[in-house]
Amino acid sequence: MEHRRHIFTCTTESVNSTVPSSMEQVSKIENNPVITAMEPKDWIKASIKHKEKLELLSKVWRYNEETEHVKFPKIAEISNNNVCFHEEFLIGSGGNGTEVYVCLGSDGVERAIKRLPKVLCKLLKNEQLLLTSQNAIDSPRVVNYHFYDDTSSPDFGYLILNLYEQNLEEFVKSEGEKTTEYRPREMIRQVLEGLKALHAREPRILHRDLKPTNILVDRKGNLALSDFGIGRFFPEQGATAYNTKTECGSKDWIPFECIDWKGLYSDKVMRDPSNAPSEFVWKETSDIQVAGMIAFCIVTKGKHPFGAEIHRMINLHDDNPVGLTELSDPVVKDLLSQMLAREQEKRPYVEQALMHPYFLSNKEQMRFLEAVGNEPEIKNSDAHPNCAVSNVLDNRDLSKPRSSLLPNDWKAVIDPDDLNTFCDGGRPASNYDGNRYTHCLRFIRNVRQHFGNKRRLPTLKAMGSATTLDEYFLQDQIFSTLPLVVHQIIRENPDWKKRRNLQEFFPVINRRKASGRKR
Ligand SMILES: Nc1ncnc2c1ncn2[C@@H]1O[C@H](COP(=O)(O)OP(=O)(O)O)[C@@H](O)[C@H]1O
Numbered sequence: 001m002e003h004r005r006h007i008f009t010c011t012t013e014s015v016n017s018t019v020p021s022s023m024e025q026v027s028k029i030e031n032n033p034v035i036t037a038m039e040p041k042d043w044i045k046a047s048i049k050h051k052e053k054l055e056l057l058s059k060v061w062r063y064n065e066e067t068e069h070v071k072f073p074k075i076a077e078i079s080n081n082n083v084c085f086h087e088e089f090l091i092g093s094g095g096n097g098t099e100v101y102v103c104l105g106s107d108g109v110e111r112a113i114k115r116l117p118k119v120l121c122k123l124l125k126n127e128q129l130l131l132t133s134q135n136a137i138d139s140p141r142v143v144n145y146h147f148y149d150d151t152s153s154p155d156f157g158y159l160i161l162n163l164y165e166q167n168l169e170e171f172v173k174s175e176g177e178k179t180t181e182y183r184p185r186e187m188i189r190q191v192l193e194g195l196k197a198l199h200a201r202e203p204r205i206l207h208r209d210l211k212p213t214n215i216l217v218d219r220k221g222n223l224a225l226s227d228f229g230i231g232r233f234f235p236e237q238g239a240t241a242y243n244t245k246t247e248c249g250s251k252d253w254i255p256f257e258c259i260d261w262k263g264l265y266s267d268k269v270m271r272d273p274s275n276a277p278s279e280f281v282w283k284e285t286s287d288i289q290v291a292g293m294i295a296f297c298i299v300t301k302g303k304h305p306f307g308a309e310i311h312r313m314i315n316l317h318d319d320n321p322v323g324l325t326e327l328s329d330p331v332v333k334d335l336l337s338q339m340l341a342r343e344q345e346k347r348p349y350v351e352q353a354l355m356h357p358y359f360l361s362n363k364e365q366m367r368f369l370e371a372v373g374n375e376p377e378i379k380n381s382d383a384h385p386n387c388a389v390s391n392v393l394d395n396r397d398l399s400k401p402r403s404s405l406l407p408n409d410w411k412a413v414i415d416p417d418d419l420n421t422f423c424d425g426g427r428p429a430s431n432y433d434g435n436r437y438t439h440c441l442r443f444i445r446n447v448r449q450h451f452g453n454k455r456r457l458p459t460l461k462a463m464g465s466a467t468t469l470d471e472y473f474l475q476d477q478i479f480s481t482l483p484l485v486v487h488q489i490i491r492e493n494p495d496w497k498k499r500r501n502l503q504e505f506f507p508v509i510n511r512r513k514a515s516g517r518k519r
């Protein structure tokens, strides 16, 4: 018997009549004593979700090898990966007739194979090009590419990728109430880290089709950006936009600037193409607005920031992310309101978004407050009556009242005994004015200087569940919102953001220009 596998003899249509229709038929394979040797030598069994499909595939594979007279679907082999194009092995589908199947490498690695009709191979080819770029290869937050094939079959093109458990839409639905308080933050961070891999290094890439079904989740719950069919390299180094004649993206997940609003607001049944914008301009911040929509979907377990479907486009048009009002955490709300802004200039670049207080550790947040507390105008605010930052912090600027997120008297939120402990041996507590946040920042700075290097924490009454000084101060009842408010104040003041000791918290994005520089 010839143990040669058939290459591309099957399509979904051709195998349907021959495939085992139930597990019952497949169990016959198990009972066949000659079936043993054809499994990959060291099958690395990783997937939980697709375990059954893979086991079935392995059985069909072995069965194909050993018994040719019984009609089972031919296993197709693509670059040493074995796949059976039958709905039993289907794990996903998309627009354009995309079908995604599990496949098993003879090296024992479980993979996924994405199949597209031949006429659409240019999308697959484009995806291959982007996935094999250094930016994508180097990032664990971008789906892992294995192989591309557009020659073996007259009907289809194939892209072989690492196998993930599910897409983000499925994950959000299935996790529901199970997600912990910290999970959404980690997930949003991972989406942004994927975008950082694409946006922050030459040659830069725009994704242009972010949405929950284009983000994959692995067994450990880690996320990876996927589906680069309409992704684009920037036309040149340092360029800030990619111009395109057509709208792109997917319904509900398109940024404001990439929608033909005139067309949408027209009452004409047949749109006059000459009225459509001649170009849509896709920028990095276009990906960011959509990432903001996805982040909201993660935080709210499946909702859209621009509201119910029937109102969504109008709310997007009117710069009205209605969903934000239901977020109780002011920190994530602040980040998302920036990312979702209609004006592109108001949205952060990905590096800036990742330095938002939402993502900073307790230590980094306190280091930020300490750094601000060390600036001369804060150290001695009386000597700088014209400082915009200290004026807001101390509520001296009547046109910009201090944020309602801060208690009026910061001293009052600290246990009086703890306050004395913190001030013991230093500037006395009575010297700090509870209504002035410049004093608060100075106090924090002094406490960190005084106790920061000590191995043992002082004995504090209001320790709660905190185990470090940073955690103590960032407790809900104490200064949890202070890093956010200080961030909001400083980012309004361009000269402060650029200061040497603060610039790490406010990255300046300066894409290198093309002129004569090496790639
Ligand atoms: N590597 C993979 N591992 C697991 N599932 C995948 C993988 N790639 C795609 N899928 C599933 O298939 C669906 C469609 O794939 P996608 O690449 O988004 O195709 P399309 O370009 O047609 O949208 C995804 O939403 C996901 O559920």
Ligand SMILES: [Mg+2]
Residues within 6 Å of the ligand: 094, 095, 213, 214, 227
């Ligand atoms: Mg897709």
